[in-house]
Amino acid sequence: MEIKVRQLTTCEVASDGGAISLGFEDVSGNPAAVSVSLNQVGALIMTLPGLLEAALKVRYGDQSLRYAYPLASWVLEQSTDTTQRIITLETEDGFKVRFSIPRDEQSLLGEALTQPMPEMTVRPN
Numbered sequence: 001m002e003i004k005v006r007q008l009t010t011c012e013v014a015s016d017g018g019a020i021s022l023g024f025e026d027v028s029g030n031p032a033a034v035s036v037s038l039n040q041v042g043a044l045i046m047t048l049p050g051l052l053e054a055a056l057k058v059r060y061g062d063q064s065l066r067y068a069y070p071l072a073s074w075v076l077e078q079s080t081d082t083t084q085r086i087i088t089l090e091t092e093d094g095f096k097v098r099f100s101i102p103r104d105e106q107s108l109l110g111e112a113l114t115q116p117m118p119e120m121t122v123r124p125n
Contacts, residue, residue: 003026003032004026004027005024005025005026005027006024006025006026006027006029007024007025008022008023008024009023009024009025009031010022010023010033011023014035017038018037018038019035019036019037019038019041020035020036020038020041021033021034021035021036022034022036049067052067053065053066053067069089069091069095070091070092071089071090071091072090072091072092073089073090074087074088074089074090075087075088075090076088079100081100083102083103084100084101084102084103085100085101085106086098086099086100086101087099087101
């Protein structure tokens with residue numbers, strides 16, 4: 001069954017933490033909801049950014065387009081695994097994403113951030 005969404009209305013976590021529910025209104029104004037198990041939420045989250053970029057490229061016919069979130073803050077913390085650190089990147093509106101970084105990648109990332117960027121053509125969005 002295909003449902004065309006007009007707008008997202010609610011986002012909730014199940015009382016047992018085993019699922020999330022996304023409430024929305026369809027194009028006819030009818031309320032509906034999709035419940036996604038905790039096991040599938042990660043797969044959904046990992047899939048959406050790629051779909052967003054693919055849609056932009058198709059819509060505008062430009063394969064160089066990317067969707068970038070403006071970074072407002074970041075936090076670096078030690079993982080319980082001492083060979084890893086966790087970096088949290090956050091936007092002004094509260095969207096956060098976390099990555100675990102192995103020790104070798106930490107050094108590479110630090111070095112990359114200190115190097116000047118090569119000259120490149122800037123294209124407006």
